[in-house]
Amino acid sequence: MDDSLLAVRARGITKCFGDVVALDGIDLDVAQGRIHGLVGPNGAGKTTLLGLLLGLAVADTGRLEILGAPVGRTFTAPDGVAGFVDGPGLYPSLTARQNLTALAALRGQDTRTAGIDDVLDQVGLTDVADDRVRGFSLGMRQRLGLAAALLTRPRLLVLDEPSNGLDPAGKKHVHGVLSRLATQGTGVVLSSHRMDDLEALCSEVTILATGRVVFSGPLGKLAAENRELDYRLVTSDPQAARRLAAETPGIHMVGGAGGGQRGEALVVRALVPAVDELVARLVRSGLALRELAPVTSPLEAAFLALTEQDAAARPQQTRAQQQAAGR
Amino acid sequence: MTATAATPTAGAGRVSVARGYRFELVKLVSQWRIRLLVLACWIAPALFVAGVGQQSTLPSDTLFGRWMLATGWAGPLVTLGFSGTWALPLLTSVVAGDVFASEDRLGTWRHLLVAVRSPRRIFAAKALASLTVILLLVVGLAASSTLGGLVAVGNHPLVALDGHLLAPGDAAGKVLLAWACVLAPTLALAGIGLLGSIVLGRSPMGLLLPAIVALVMQLAQMLPLPVAVRLALPSWAFIAWNGLFTGPAQLGPLLIGIVVSLLWALTATLLAYLLFLRRDFTSLTDEGSGRRAVTAGLLPLAALAAATVAVVAATTGATGSGISQAKVQHSLATEFAHLYRMQTWQLNRPAVTEAQLKATATCNKGSVRVAAEGPGNDWRCVVSWHLPGVQATGTAVYQLDVTSDGRFVADGDGPKEVNGYFLVRTPTGDAPNPLWQFDGDLALLRTSKG
Numbered sequence: 001m002d003d004s005l006l007a008v009r010a011r012g013i014t015k016c017f018g019d020v021v022a023l024d025g026i027d028l029d030v031a032q033g034r035i036h037g038l039v040g041p042n043g044a045g046k047t048t049l050l051g052l053l054l055g056l057a058v059a060d061t062g063r064l065e066i067l068g069a070p071v072g073r074t075f076t077a078p079d080g081v082a083g084f085v086d087g088p089g090l091y092p093s094l095t096a097r098q099n100l101t102a103l104a105a106l107r108g109q110d111t112r113t114a115g116i117d118d119v120l121d122q123v124g125l126t127d128v129a130d131d132r133v134r135g136f137s138l139g140m141r142q143r144l145g146l147a148a149a150l151l152t153r154p155r156l157l158v159l160d161e162p163s164n165g166l167d168p169a170g171k172k173h174v175h176g177v178l179s180r181l182a183t184q185g186t187g188v189v190l191s192s193h194r195m196d197d198l199e200a201l202c203s204e205v206t207i208l209a210t211g212r213v214v215f216s217g218p219l220g221k222l223a224a225e226n227r228e229l230d231y232r233l234v235t236s237d238p239q240a241a242r243r244l245a246a247e248t249p250g251i252h253m254v255g256g257a258g259g260g261q262r263g264e265a266l267v268v269r270a271l272v273p274a275v276d277e278l279v280a281r282l283v284r285s286g287l288a289l290r291e292l293a294p295v296t297s298p299l300e301a302a303f304l305a306l307t308e309q310d311a312a313a314r315p316q317q318t319r320a321q322q323q324a325a326g327r
Numbered sequence: 328m329t330a331t332a333a334t335p336t337a338g339a340g341r342v343s344v345a346r347g348y349r350f351e352l353v354k355l356v357s358q359w360r361i362r363l364l365v366l367a368c369w370i371a372p373a374l375f376v377a378g379v380g381q382q383s384t385l386p387s388d389t390l391f392g393r394w395m396l397a398t399g400w401a402g403p404l405v406t407l408g409f410s411g412t413w414a415l416p417l418l419t420s421v422v423a424g425d426v427f428a429s430e431d432r433l434g435t436w437r438h439l440l441v442a443v444r445s446p447r448r449i450f451a452a453k454a455l456a457s458l459t460v461i462l463l464l465v466v467g468l469a470a471s472s473t474l475g476g477l478v479a480v481g482n483h484p485l486v487a488l489d490g491h492l493l494a495p496g497d498a499a500g501k502v503l504l505a506w507a508c509v510l511a512p513t514l515a516l517a518g519i520g521l522l523g524s525i526v527l528g529r530s531p532m533g534l535l536l537p538a539i540v541a542l543v544m545q546l547a548q549m550l551p552l553p554v555a556v557r558l559a560l561p562s563w564a565f566i567a568w569n570g571l572f573t574g575p576a577q578l579g580p581l582l583i584g585i586v587v588s589l590l591w592a593l594t595a596t597l598l599a600y601l602l603f604l605r606r607d608f609t610s611l612t613d614e615g616s617g618r619r620a621v622t623a624g625l626l627p628l629a630a631l632a633a634a635t636v637a638v639v640a641a642t643t644g645a646t647g648s649g650i651s652q653a654k655v656q657h658s659l660a661t662e663f664a665h666l667y668r669m670q671t672w673q674l675n676r677p678a679v680t681e682a683q684l685k686a687t688a689t690c691n692k693g694s695v696r697v698a699a700e701g702p703g704n705d706w707r708c709v710v711s712w713h714l715p716g717v718q719a720t721g722t723a724v725y726q727l728d729v730t731s732d733g734r735f736v737a738d739g740d741g742p743k744e745v746n747g748y749f750l751v752r753t754p755t756g757d758a759p760n761p762l763w764q765f766d767g768d769l770a771l772l773r774t775s776k777g
Contacts, residue, residue, distance in 0.1 A: 056437050056608065089438025093357040106342055106350045106442055 007187025013062035037198035040208035083158030088145020092134035138165025234291035250274030347452030368467035373475030376402030380479035398483040402476025411565030416541030423520030490665030505568035511588035515561040518595030554649030555640035649771030652699035704728035
């Protein structure tokens with residue numbers, strides 16, 4: 001990809017806290033106008049990486065470019081970047097509107113033209129704009145944090161677990177805002193443990209484990225990887241479907257001879273081509289296919305497989321161990 | 328909202344201290360407890376002073392308390408004494424002691440740093456905002472108590488600590504100056520509050536530090552410490568304003584107290600600033616560190632205290648308690664003479680001057696075997712005076728309770744018609760006897776008369 005189209009370009013980023021290596025030679029590309037998911041188990045280094053993007057910390061080694069400009073060795077938030085890590089920073093004694101007004105005033109914006117009402121509307125908080133944040137739920141705080149970030153019209157938005165505590169309506173607002181921003185050319189980096197959110201929003205994901213990148217690329221590439229998934233299958237004739245599945249090459253019945261029967265549903269384990277073949281046979285036999293879906297999403301399955309493999313192969317390294325290995 | 332964003336348009340670059348200051352003020356004033364404190368400081372003193380003005384029982388154990396029915400200017404001074412002991416340490420604790428720790432509690436440091444982009448400016452904005460609120464509270468205490476006193480009691484002359492009458496205009500000036508003087512030790516406590524808020528983070532000790540330091544220093548002032556140590560503590564300035572109400576005014580101890588307080592304020596604030604710049608903000612919260620509190624907070628301030636004690640001792644030559652027999656005798660005789668004139672006027676007798684009275688006092692501590700010096704409630708004095716055209720020498724006995732900060736209470740022991748009874752019969756009815764009990768203030772540093 002043309003470097004000028006990258007919102008984030010990181011090469012060989014390493015960050016240590018004392019003896020603990022939080023990030024170990026991370027490479028990351030985030031395109032402008034794309035939503036990039038960051039996934040990883042607790043302690044994988046997601047928050048540290050997001051903190052580097054927000055200018056809260058400086059990498060020990062490596063090169064980081066944000067919106068085309070190299071990030072220096074001193075602490076400073078890069079221009080055009082907005083977001084939050086570890087939850088949005090809100091003052092509970094102020095109302096939602098006062099929080100945003102204070103932020104706009106702090107940044108030297110004219111509070112009358114800063115678009116406070118507009119961003120409150122975008123995240124669905126217009127009705128509670130004059131309520132104190134003290135009484136806000138976690139989801140409302142997340143949405144207000146997003147509104148604060150929007151206030152600055154960012155070109156790179158960095159969000160840590162933005163879906164925490166969101167109800168379906170809140171999720172809809174947040175997804176809508178993020179998708180719209182991406183359409184308008186803003187690069188979005190978000191971390192989440194909610195695989196369904198990431199699959200719904202992201203075009204690309206990076207999976208981190210113990211400070212290293214174990215996968216980075218389009219979501220579709222994850223599904224296409226040579227990895228079997230469990231699929232839940234519901235047809236008009238479960239017995240016939242079970243027989244056809246048993247006869248199809250590459251299809252393994254989950255749960256033994258019983259075929260993983262869960263009521264009318266059948267659970268099978270297979271690669272994508274084998275599933276395609278099974279579907280063709282079902283249709284040719286005149287069976288109605290009512291449901292076919294992975295029991296575990298491809299992203300989640302890949303996440304579990306990759307991170308478990310990595311954790312087993314490489315426990316969290318200390319700086320001393322890393323240096324010893326380097327020698 | 329703590330800023331979580333860097334904008335490429337408006338406000339790109341660092342946020343000015345003025346904007347940060349406004350932001351910090353908004354945050355402080357939006358807290359209900361700060362609003363409550365402001366309200367209390369601007370209303371409660373007026374209600375207290377006005378309420379006492381309607382009572383027959385006076386807070387006579389407090390300096391100027393016995394004059395609260397006589398003049399409205401006694402009220403703000405009683406409030407000042409109370410404030411120096413309790414209110415100001417607690418107010419600085421709540422405001423300055425929490426101004427940094429509150430960000431730890433709310434988890435907003437990262438966002439604030441991203442928005443302001445300069446720890447130096449954040450420190451300046453927070454320090455200035457907390458000092459502004461503290462100043463607002465102090466002004467409220469002073470204004471409210473003064474207004475309450477003037478409205479409820481009236482703009483009358485004030486009896487000073489050497490017994491002479493201060494005209495209302497002079498009293499007003501000295502009351503204002505006294506309140507201005509306690510700003511210095513208040514700043515010292517505020518500096519300690521900032522330091523505690525940074526060093527101890529979310530720990531409750533950070534919030535309580537100014538109050539605890541003030542309490543310890545007040546206890547130290549009650550102990551029979553050498554006068555050089557006493558003057559070298561910032562808490563001295565909470566007491567030293569008493570010297571404004573003697574004649575001549577005891578400006579030396581007052582100035583020492585102010586300078587020492589400002590040194591403490593400067594040192595504590597500088598330590599807080601340096602520690603803040605060195606803080607690791609990658610941690611979401613700061614629970615504080617006992618070791619850091621000792622090495623970065625306690626030890627430098629202890630070194631400052633030791634240095635100021637040495638400088639005060641060397642420059643003033645002050646030794647011992649500063650309370651000598653000569654000082655007690657001189658202060659008592661001077662004050663008696665002034666108050667005798669007041670009693671003479673009350674009783675409608677021919678006026679006399681202090682020079683004509685030639686009042687003298689002879690004091691000891693009850694026994695020749697006990698050295699007549701130092702604090703104690705065992706001082707016994709006989710005051711003698713002369714009246715024009717009268718051969719006989721008048722004498723009156725007093726028991727004195729002299730505290731280690733130089734303040735004394737003289738309790739008349741007779742004769743009854745001079746100082747043995749709390750009332751005197753005047754042509755217009757019974758009135759409080761000014762010679763029965765009165766407060767005084769000794770000059771702890773050496774004086775030409777002392």
